[in-house]
Amino acid sequence: MMSTFSSIFKMNVKQQFQYRTAAISGMVTQFFFGFMQIALFTAFLSQGESEFTVPQMASYIWLQQCFFTLFKYWDTCKPEISEKIVNGDMAYQLIRPMNLYDFWFQTVLSKSFGSFLMRAIPLSLVVVWLPAGLGLMAPVSLLNFLLFLVSAVIGAFLVTAIVMIAYIISLYTLSPAGVFSFLVAVAGLLAGQIVPLPMLPESVQTIFSFFPFRYVSDLPYRIFIGNINGTDALVQIGIQLAWLVGLVLIGKLVMNKKLKKLVVQGG
Amino acid sequence: MITLENVSKTYKVACREKGLWGAFKSLFNRKYKTIEALKNVTFTIKQGEIVGYIGPNGAGKSTTIKIMTGIISPTSGNCQIDGFNPFKDRQKYVREIGAVFGQRSNLAWDVPVIDSYELLRDIYKIPQSEYEKNLKTLSEKLDLNELLNLPLRQLSLGQRMRCEIAGALLHSPKILFLDEPTIGLDSISKLKVREFIKEMNRGTNLTVILTTHDMNDIDALTNRIILIGKGQKLYDGSFDAIKQQYSKSVLVKVQMAKPYENVQIKGYETISVEGNEVTLKNLPETTFSYVKLVQELEKNYEIVDISTKALELEEIIYSLYKEYEL
Numbered sequence: 001m002m003s004t005f006s007s008i009f010k011m012n013v014k015q016q017f018q019y020r021t022a023a024i025s026g027m028v029t030q031f032f033f034g035f036m037q038i039a040l041f042t043a044f045l046s047q048g049e050s051e052f053t054v055p056q057m058a059s060y061i062w063l064q065q066c067f068f069t070l071f072k073y074w075d076t077c078k079p080e081i082s083e084k085i086v087n088g089d090m091a092y093q094l095i096r097p098m099n100l101y102d103f104w105f106q107t108v109l110s111k112s113f114g115s116f117l118m119r120a121i122p123l124s125l126v127v128v129w130l131p132a133g134l135g136l137m138a139p140v141s142l143l144n145f146l147l148f149l150v151s152a153v154i155g156a157f158l159v160t161a162i163v164m165i166a167y168i169i170s171l172y173t174l175s176p177a178g179v180f181s182f183l184v185a186v187a188g189l190l191a192g193q194i195v196p197l198p199m200l201p202e203s204v205q206t207i208f209s210f211f212p213f214r215y216v217s218d219l220p221y222r223i224f225i226g227n228i229n230g231t232d233a234l235v236q237i238g239i240q241l242a243w244l245v246g247l248v249l250i251g252k253l254v255m256n257k258k259l260k261k262l263v264v265q266g267g
Numbered sequence: 268m269i270t271l272e273n274v275s276k277t278y279k280v281a282c283r284e285k286g287l288w289g290a291f292k293s294l295f296n297r298k299y300k301t302i303e304a305l306k307n308v309t310f311t312i313k314q315g316e317i318v319g320y321i322g323p324n325g326a327g328k329s330t331t332i333k334i335m336t337g338i339i340s341p342t343s344g345n346c347q348i349d350g351f352n353p354f355k356d357r358q359k360y361v362r363e364i365g366a367v368f369g370q371r372s373n374l375a376w377d378v379p380v381i382d383s384y385e386l387l388r389d390i391y392k393i394p395q396s397e398y399e400k401n402l403k404t405l406s407e408k409l410d411l412n413e414l415l416n417l418p419l420r421q422l423s424l425g426q427r428m429r430c431e432i433a434g435a436l437l438h439s440p441k442i443l444f445l446d447e448p449t450i451g452l453d454s455i456s457k458l459k460v461r462e463f464i465k466e467m468n469r470g471t472n473l474t475v476i477l478t479t480h481d482m483n484d485i486d487a488l489t490n491r492i493i494l495i496g497k498g499q500k501l502y503d504g505s506f507d508a509i510k511q512q513y514s515k516s517v518l519v520k521v522q523m524a525k526p527y528e529n530v531q532i533k534g535y536e537t538i539s540v541e542g543n544e545v546t547l548k549n550l551p552e553t554t555f556s557y558v559k560l561v562q563e564l565e566k567n568y569e570i571v572d573i574s575t576k577a578l579e580l581e582e583i584i585y586s587l588y589k590e591y592e593l
Contacts, residue, residue, distance in 0.1 A: 007389040092373045094338045
């Protein structure tokens with residue numbers, strides 16, 4: 001199991017590294033967007049009293065930019081797997097001795113992690129040197145940092161489970177376009193990837209907490225910047241885990257059911 | 268080794284009316300049509316055999332291959348291969364088989380071929396020593412040494428096909444399914460692929476099931492063909508027998524002294540009349556004979572020259588398809 005995963009992982013990281021130019025130009029865009037958002041949200045925050053400080057907000061934004069390709073994978077992913085469904089290359093995956101859900105899950109996770117590595121490391125090395133309020137600050141405590149790591153790892157699995165559900169839906173619709181554009185629009189907002197959730201009214205935040213999306217990225221960022229701490233952080237990591245287990249089980253169940261009635265397209 | 272008993276497969280397809288209005292209507296009220304892709308197909312294949320599975324496009328070849336590789340389940344009937352039910356025991360069963368689908372790719376597009384092979388090694392959990400041994404043999408026989416470190420996208424179609432075939436054999440399968448392995452290849456690559464398949468079959472007693480539209484593939488590789496058309500098995504047996512049966516058919520070109528409108532000869536079918544040149548073919552019950560034909564012709568026509576041509580392989584298959592009304 002582990003060696004299969006590690007070689008799927010290596011294969012996909014290698015593939016990601018083929019796209020160096022895309023990564024570099026992507027990073028430039030991310031710098032630009034990061035600064036824009038920070039400037040904009042600083043103006044908002046200076047208007048009223050808020051627990052969410054400007055340095056916290058700036059760190060939230062830079063974390064967002066660092067984890068862009070990982071936690072926003074529904075937006076950045078290529079429809080590769082869906083193409084395989086439509087053009088019939090899936091036939092090859094079905095004649096390999098492996099569970100298709102597991103294989104896709106590992107593929108998606110490796111791809112998103114590969115492009116994350118390539119972008120996050122150089123980006124974070126730059127933004128940590130910027131002054132507070134403009135750059136990425138250090139985590140508030142060692143405990144918060146460790147909890148952040150735990151919830152970021154679960155977040156990476158959770159976003160994969162969500163993307164898997166979208167792929168499985170496209171097994172039914174045979175076209176990934178609709179599913180993914182819906183996901184990008186809704187999930188981005190609910191996850192706090194458009195406006196950081198701490199800047200939204202309490203009531204809205206409560207509603208958003210009923211969906212899995214904010215547990216992908218909002219939770220780890222807020223633990224990092226000290227906006228969610230201690231027991232509260234642990235409880236929320238628990239909810240995050242529950243979502244992960246639930247979505248993986250649903251995904252596996254639906255996929256196995258669909259594969260029983262599968263028609264592989266083409267010749 | 269391979270047994271199919273009364274295997275049938277039906278698909279339900281949504282049929283839409285034409286035009287924009289039809290497309291709009293089908294959003295609300297979708298009509299389904301049932302298509303019988305396979306009807307009661309039965310055959311057995313022994314270990315070490317090479318079998319050509321032929322038929323025109325849409326005959327059900329790929330559906331049969333998909334059932335035999337465990338990708339889809341038959342609607343009814345029984346498929347047993349090497350003691351497995353391919354669909355139900357898919358994950359265990361597929362270790363025993365390799366497959367090459369001529370129009371698809373099993374290897375990753377942007378990374379060197381060897382990386383794809385290593386991924387396959389880990390997916391199939393091939394022991395390192397066996398992997399190295401197989402890779403060495405395969406790359407010698409298929410001439411891959413210079414290709415392994417190139418990304419797949421830089422290879423020509425023929426080189427790619429050789430890499431695909433090697434990839435399907437790395438885990439030492441007992442059965443190899445080849446779905447149009449020579450499609451689009453030039454003649455040298457075709458020869459190489461054929462030679463290799465024959466060698467593997469002799470050397471390791473590999474069972475090979477091959478679909479193709481190129482009858483030279485069949486001629487070079489096997490004597491047993493299964494002909495399928497409109498989802499039904501039409502013929503199962505020796506390819507030579509078919510060739511013999513049809514090679515009794517002879518095309519005769521007759522040069523007439525002047526153009527004739529209507530040429531009719533007893534025992535012969537008129538294929539074409541072009542100016543002074545008339546092409547005839549003997550009917551199945553007529554045995555071709557020069558003397559008799561000339562006698563018959565001279566009764567009514569003035570002839571200058573006469574030449575004959577035996578049916579070629581492709582024409583035999585064409586006549587075969589025609590006979591079964593495919």
